[in-house]
Amino acid sequence: MSTQPPVETVSTGADKAKLAVAVLLLVGGIVAFYALGQQDLWMRVVALLVLLAASVATFFTAESGKQLIAFGRDSVKEVKKVVWPTRKEATQMTLYVFAFVVVMALFMFLTDKTLEWVLYDLILGWKG
Incomplete structure (x- = not known):
């Protein structure tokens, strides 16, 4: 039986700010989509996608995003080990x-x- 210490996650103020910005960009994208209701659909979709991409990029620069990427890489390694x-x-x-x-x-x-x-x-x- 392995006795590994529990994982401790330390969130810095910068990480919390990055996550808050990511959430605000996501909400901003949704708001922009509906606020541009008088514009063409393609313009509304482009605004939504740009703000969504900015939100995802901001999330992946935070520690939580980096941990998610590491988890994905580890998962791929484990799947490759499956017989x-x-x-x-x-x-x-x-x-x-x-x-x-x-x-x-x-x-x-x-x-x-x-x-x-x-x-x-x-x-x-x-x-x-």
Whole structure:
């Protein structure tokens, strides 16, 4: 069992300011899209996309954005380590699952019908 120390995140004032600016740019993009309601649609979309890109760029310069990028890189490394099953193995496992589902469906059906027969016919005396 590994005893790693808990991860501590320290946010500096600059990081908080960058995140606030990113949020303001995002909100500004949405506001600009609706404020330019009298303009052509392409102009509204361009304004939204420019402010959205500025917001994302600002976010990725903050520590949270850098951690997100590092997490993405680590995830790609881990996915590359995965040993994927061959087509034959995947097909076999799929058939096993289907067979198990069919067996369980039959079991549930037989259990239901048996309980129905016991309750309604034997105990209550109702003839269906």
